[in-house]
Amino acid sequence: MSVSIINKQIEEKASLQKSFLKTANMLFGKEWDELTKEELYQTLVNTIRQYVSENWIMTNKYYAEHNCKEVYYFSIEFLLGRLLNSNLINLDMKDICKDALADLGIDINELFKQEPDAGLGNGGLGRLAACFIDSMASLGLPGHGCTIRYQYGLFEQKIINNQQVEIPDNWLKNGFAWEYRKADKEVRVNFGGNAYMAEQEDGSLKLVHEGYDTVSAVPYDVPIVGYHNNVVNTLRLWNAEVPKDYASLSGTREQLQERLRQSYRIQAITSCLYPDDSSYEGKLLRLTQEYFFVSAGVQSIVRHYKRRKGALSAFANQVAIHINDTHPAMAIPELMRVLVDVEGMDWEKAWNITKNTIAYTNHTIMPEALETWPIDMFKKLLPRIYMIIEEINARFLDNIRKMYPGDEERVRRVSIIQDGMVHMARLSVVGSHSVNGVAKIHSDILKSYSMKDFNEIYPKKFNNKTNGITHRRWLIAANPELSSLIDEAISDKWRRNPSRLIDLLDFKDDKAFLDKLDEVKKGHKLYLAGHIKRRIGFDIDPNSVYDIQVKRIHSYKRQIMNILHVMYVYNWIKRDPSIKNQMLPRTFMFAGKAAPGYHIAKETIRLINTVASVVNNDKDVNDHIRVVFLPNYSVTLAEKLFPAADVSEQISLAGKEASGTSNMKFMMNGAITLGTLDGANVEICDAVGEENCIIFGLKAEEVMEYYKTGLYSAWTEYNVNPKVHDVVDQLLTGPFVGNGDFHDLHNYLFSSNDEYFVFKDFMSYCAAHSKIKAKYNDHYGWLKSSLINIAHSGQFSSDRTIAEYAKDIWNVHPINLIKE
Template identity: 45%
Template sequence: MSRVCKMSKNVREVFRLDELKDDIRRNMVALLGNDPRSKRKFSYYNALAYSVRERLVDLWMRTQSDYYDSMAKRVYYLSMEFLPGRFLMNYLTNMGIVDECREIVAELGFSLEELEEEEWDAGLGNGGLGRLASCYLDSMVSQNIPGYGYGILYDYGIFYQSIVNGNQEERCDNWRRHGCPWEITRLDTLYEVKFYGRSETYYDSDGNVRFRWVDTENVMAMPCDILIPGYGCSHVSNMRLWTAQSSREFNLSDFNRGDYIGAMHGKVMSENITKVLYPNDQFLQGMELRLKQQYFLVSATFQDILRRYLKQHTSLAALPEAVAVQLNDTHPAIAIPELMRLLMDVYGMGWDVAWDICTRTFAYTNHTVLPEALETWPVDLLGRLLPRHMQIIYEINRRFLEGVAATFPGDTERLSRMSVIQEEGGQRVRMANLAIVGSHTVNGVAALHSNILQTGLFRDFHEYYPRKIRNVTNGVTPRRWLMQCNPALSRLITQSIGPEWCCNLEKLRELVPLAEDSAFRDAWARAKLENKRLLSRYVLRKVQMGINPNTLFDMQFKRMHEYKRQLLNVMHVISLFNRIKDNPSADITPRTVLFGGKAAPGYYQAKLIIRLINEVARVVNADADVAGRLRVAFLPNYCISQAEKVVPAADLSEQISTAGMEASGTGNMKFALNGALTIGTLDGANVEIMEEVGAENIFIFGLKAHEVAEKRRSGYNPREFYENDAELRRVMDMIGSGFFSPDERGLFSPVYDSLMHHGDYYMLMADYRPYMEAQAAVDALYLDQDQWVRKSILNAANMGKFSSDRSVMEYARGIWHVEPLGK
């Protein structure tokens, strides 16, 4: 049993809480140079943060030496994105000292909540993919699985979104402007990362042909660690984020030539690598700087992995027994030729031995089937930036295709589909093919998605490697996504079934019988109402709009994407508006429809839909007939800390993507876990949510994935729905004719045209009527609060499967082959 495990016994003693207040005051002076008599919230937040962090450093060091002593196999989770949000409350929650801390902070004259609000989100990701990585780190360390996150410390995270005259405007997110107390910068550790140059052959002393990468331009990578505390402080791990520093020698040579500005230019250019996160979600832009970022992450990380490994091993032959590397999508897939290069060119191995090590080390997770998101890099770009890697990729492909050709003789079409090199339209490297060939396991992120990989996108690979492509359904951490974000509900659950649920989410099933207990239902409804009140106050503060907590809170919060179909939701809102206008005295269920989400800055259609939401909101909210029955708002700058306010307050969760397009979704899990009912298509993890909560407790509608595929094949005609449905026709005509944009009648024509004239690729017209019917069922059920609350309880109670603890254990046992330490 590890030393660390015993630490959680007496938190007061372990975390020296009696000294915390003094430490906060000391840090105010010593670290921040502030007068402790000052009442600046920001200073106190920082002083508290440092005081909390220093209590974990010791545990972190013990954890690391536990890993070292036991020679445990380590998991490296490589991701271009992490989306941790704020750290303070997560540290306190996982340390189990929220209440104690609240008291201490009160003695200093603050509320914990106001200090919490001083922290900027760490927005080092776009959306679900980055947040999943952060949930997995929480679950790994909480379950004693020795793992690390490796990523990039962007100076500028995902942009700050504001809404000006209904339009999205982007401002840069200078999140570390005032420092970040959670970072531990390792100034003394620097790795060199090479770019450009050329691959050179030479003969080694045995007369063998070898390769080396020469005439490179070098940049230094410096690590910055952020601690990740496990729940109950079982262990403390870290994510290691790299920042680019100019290399010293390239400066010096220029200085010696007297070219000061030239030297500075080079310095600035090289440090640009980690300047900014690319804000595209599921869209490849193909910029050289992005490929540089990817290789920068991979090169620095592998130097670190091998350094740590070689401290305890003399030969690299056993690497796959000591190291598992998970590639979070193809973004870090250049790691495969990089490890080959290191093993062959630096450590002198032959191809076959190196390839065997490589393919036993890597596993790859696919997160999308959208064609515009699949990474391909032009051969000339990749070959110029990473010439030796390009050579290795060609050789991987040559050997791979040899194998395929032997299995499927004469099937040249199959060869060209499976090739790592795409030939048509100029040679490009298909990163997904490279990742599949170089990994022992490939997984999709929900059952339906993995199935689509096996039978659709990666069908040829599934035929060739029948056991390689598998499923691990996503999950979310119950610590942040219930315990921390929803204290009212957490308290009620713990009072009713005890505290174990937060480490064993299946325990929530014990709530099932309580759905029949009217006192419990009342308490459940009160918790929801309290959260809705809190959110109403937030909405008033943010967008100066009053919303009524007694109305149905209908929420769609996620990145703006055509396939996620925020537009379908808007079409429902417009239809409700029309029904009220036609019959102002009609008895309808009062609703508040809330939206949030960022659009990629270059995604025209997604930005236009934001504008449409805001213009519809303007019309609806100003209408006297509608008052009290329908309100619409778009909350700017959706981010993790906003999600923590939104999710607990939802009655209805909108998960309405075109079936077959959302790989999994994780917002769907967060909302249902917090007692929202889902209206959704049979897409991604919605399918499994329905299986868990029961078809009678969820509003499923619309085309199924195979029907979407069939319709695309047989010819889909959106106009047919327009012609046969008067209510739909009216909605479309209002959008197209400028009803919501009287000063600019043609403003929304592109929205109208995409559905009516450009094929309605995401099939909103086909799903409109079924969606309207499902929404009518929602309205009816909401009027019966007793039934609604019962179903709300049953939703939360049946979400056990969607804990990221379960997902991580599936990876650990089935893919990484690691066991929790100390068990």
């Protein structure tokens, strides 16, 4: 390193220290060494914000001056995780900050821990959105996010008496250090009232919308920092507030009380992520949330466009709106409302602009999971939007009847308004120019099964964009030791271009390198064991195989099959203790939240924890198997789990998981996939080869055939397979029945006819676990497979996914932002 570079680094460190100390004085009015860890964290964030803001202003100025087409990614959730560490990495400031603070006796890692996980998301949908906006900024693409500023996250999960208990996730109690309130960007969103077309004196019709309630939508902007490129995009969070002109204290007592009640209703809109929709009120709040952030976002985009770019006739050439699943589907009628009602555009022109602006990503292949809303609820809350959807549907069905004369059954299957419900996926397909699935198998099933009718109507509209994850979060930040090892082997070129991870294949037979890879994994396993000990007071063996399933608790993800297998292994050891000599020590780990109203999922959590209590306290087995449920799964916890995993459990029923992204995160950190040929597992298996993953179970086409013929029988599988019989019976009686039996789980499996084929796949699943032993005992063979998985993980980077979106769907181009 040259003297000039060293001197520059010294100057930068001194400048950063000076800025840090000045910020501490300004924020808290005391010396830095008197600050708490929370105050030190706030000081560091505010110091870094100064660097971010400079690039943010420069980025927005560039977009305006160069008339860039911009993408707006609408998603009901963005699961960001902590931002300080990732922002420092992307700014290329982590090392200098670490050194500058160390000179002051401050451990930067302690400050990282002060940051809460932002309660803006729950699972894969939200984490995907977070990876996507990270990739847009890092690729230099003009792309922004739009969502809700939830005061409370989904919930904080605690395990009490083996059961999930939900407490409020008050993540904003100390504020959100990365957000900027933009009160001057406020827009108004209207709900309820009466909407109708009134005839004018000249015979024309004019819209009348009266008696509605108005909510103020105030944006809070979060900078999204690109990787080493000076680009900073925006994630806009919308907060529901009482309009200023509504807050008057005049009026009768009854009027004041009604205003107070209305204030509570307004604040409730952005109070929590995913309100319980098991009641009418919960469903209504969810629908209100969806329209609130969509309307605010669309109005804001149009206003911004008019101020910067002028005539709306070119809107679709300058703006792309992408809806992540159907929660933001009302962007379609809302954009129509703004263009027709507010801007006075004729219907055909507005519809052409809307369709060419909006693109839709589908995330489910289960028809029963597609979002619908009761007409009565929808029409009462959003009368004008309902009118627009009626018109969209009427015109669409006119065309279908011309295309398929006399085929009224087809008309019924594709109608947006049908059987008393508004079908949001149908609206999303009709009102967009692109519909993509998120894995090859998912997209194929969409076209041939779930949306076959629409694929026949719009054969060029459907396409595939396999999901991806950002390697900056899930490898560079989460696993710096592995990242440094990769740098040593192939240089750091992969950090900008993750496809270059493939160069690691040159080392797959290099035992010295594989030994280093093994040491990295052992270090993370030891760290995770310590974290588990500190968090839940439980010891695990860091030399055991870490077998991990982490994701939302849901029947189709089949956590129940996983824990039934643990029960099977427990029974096996109890019957024949000598079998332990033939077994690998295993630690089975679970994490994930069940929706508060999802009883079977919550019972599954109770079963996992009950089995854990039995297994972990039985000296006959706990030297060979342990079971851990880690509460309150989050991005921060995930960053500890993925680098430590040996086995990645991806065991959903084939044809049910759209893609999955935890499979990619595990793969990128060297875990071996144990899974079905479902979602992106198929493409992972194709990439690494069947010898470097473990596949089991029915294939998607076999599942579809069972559904089609109705020939599957849970009782038959139960009766002919004694191993299934034994573990299923233990849901009612035996060593695992503690705080009441698991009658509800037992009844569910049979009353639903084992809807996700746990019984059918169980023996194949057990056999797959047996294969793990043989593979793991071949020490260098296992490490070679681990390396091959890492090497091929670059193709599952969200950078690749977003580059495909940009080229094939959005038609946007990267910028080169050079700092003066």
